[in-house]
Amino acid sequence: MRLFRLAKIITVSLRFGLDQMIREHAANTRFGEWVHRLLPARQFAAPRGERLRLALESLGPIFVKFGQMLSTRRDLLPLDIADELALLQDRVPPFPSHQVLEVLAAEYGQPVSEVFKHFEPEPVASASVAQVHFAVLPDGTEVAVKVLRPGIEPVIAHDVALLDTAAFLIEKLWADGRRLKPREVVQEFARHLEDELDMMREASNCSQLRRNFKDSSLLQVPEVYWDFCAQRALVMQRMVGTPVSRTDALRAQGVDLKALSRAGVEIFFTQVFRDGYFHADMHPGNILVAANGQYVALDFGIMGTLTDRDKAYLAQNFLAFFQRDYKRVAQAHIDAGWVPAHTRVDEFETAIRAVCEPIFDRPLKDISFGKTLLRLFQTARRFEMEVQPQLVMLQKTLLNIEGLGRQLDPELDLWQTAKPFLEKWMSEQIGWRAFIRHLKDEAPNWAATLPQLPRLLHRALASDAEERAAARHAELMALQQRRNRWLIALSVMLAGLVLLDLLKPYL
Incomplete structure (x- = not known):
């Protein structure tokens, strides 16, 4: 195959x-x-x-x-x-309407006409994995229905298998292949594709992101109607807005594109560093702009997650870059194990400075990130830096954000826009605010534990006494065994001597 x-x-x-x-x-x-x-x-x-x-x-x-x-x-x-x-x-050729009705009828166990008050047979958007139709629920609520493409699973499975084979050959035939971890990258990509093939997972992603940005002035996320969702169908609130790529229409509506570009950066860093949960497919086809200038998120098939350790590491590196503290960047990479421990910090620092220094104090339109990424890759090869598969989706999203910012405001200074946000986040993580927050977070646990302290202390002391007694008993038993072995050895020697003395007349 x-x-x-x-x-x-x-x-x-x-x-x-x-x-x-x-x-x-x-x-x-x-x-x-x-x-x-x-x-x-x-x-x-x-x-x-x-x-x-x-x-x-x-x-x-x-x-x-x-x-x-x-x-x-x-x-x-x-x-x-x-x-x-x-x-x-958003213009991938759609699949026929009769197949849409067949998929929905199979999921609901009844004809579409009995599920929805009205269903538009013509799709409003068609993507690589699914397409979207407008509909009306029995109570009159306007919704968008996302339907999975029929027969898409085996196609994706075959393509992923080919990618895995290609990754295997890269590891075997290219000197840097093993360091780049291509097979792990493919596995990470396959996992996210698998999530896209289950509409219930996408519905839960949408619901989580909506909860994270509840009452936000930056981002709107549609509501999910769980009673109508299934493995191959997602039903959510119908959102109204202008595609973010239609900049002329946005200007005509009076939308401030510079403010919109800054808001996009803030949304990205909020998702990454506040929530550790981010929309990982933020190309312009998945983003609308509402009449009030808010972003509207669509398509939640690919979401990324970061651990607290990942967030702290990324924030420290971003801030170090912004402050041009390249030694701190180099040391952070070594501490995280991304480059070998034997790497000389001063040499790595010099290499990073040569790559990054030219991009500061310049507007986004004047920065060639293609050349910058190429030079970083060359630096990575020199210092045996390992690719981190868990951050591949974040890297992809950062590229999308850069492309979107360039489209809305070529003069956007990405670094200066993000720096105040990151500094505030770091102060909340390692400053006195973090100490107070941790106290509040742990207060319920302390309230439950404090009354039990006397009993827990008694149990610990009793357990410690039992352990010491058991250890002493084991030590005495071992000593006794050693004494017994010596006694047996001495007895055998004495018996041998007596036997020799008795046999002496006959020798």
């Missing part, structure tokens, strides 16, 4: 002329030389961006998601390709 899928990938690539793009952009590489020798030059009527988009759509969900991520990186892509890939965000 993997060979069949691999053959399809090669066939689709040739059909849409992706080999010609390799000829153009990888001519000086060994792979490009092979393509040049094996495949003839061809001409295509459709532009290269359109051909790439159509190829990704033909190859399925994982490739569509890859294109979605690339579409936010306009600083890394030619504009014609970026514009075409942007169409993958």
